[in-house]
Amino acid sequence: MSNRMAIKRCPYCSTNLNIHDTRCASCKRRVGEADKYGIARKPFDWKGYGMCILATIAFVGFMWWAFFRK
Numbered sequence: 001m002s003n004r005m006a007i008k009r010c011p012y013c014s015t016n017l018n019i020h021d022t023r024c025a026s027c028k029r030r031v032g033e034a035d036k037y038g039i040a041r042k043p044f045d046w047k048g049y050g051m052c053i054l055a056t057i058a059f060v061g062f063m064w065w066a067f068f069r070k
């Protein structure tokens with residue numbers, strides 16, 4: 001029970017990591033705190049989030065351009 005949370009698993013490649021690791025030793029991606037299942041959380045990715053918003057805006061803009069322009 002005491003070492004239940006001593007390891008966590010990378011959410012990307014399922015490699016076992018030390019509970020204190022902030023980066024996966026195998027795939028080099030950033031990992032966060034372990035959740036209750038012992039799987040490391042994916043840190044919030046502002047860059048990816050921003051790209052997602054930009055892609056959405058671009059898509060909506062394209063749809064508007066494609067279907068609603070006179």
Ligand SMILES: [Zn+2]
Pocket residue numbers: 010011012013014015024025026027028029
């Ligand atoms: Zn990994």
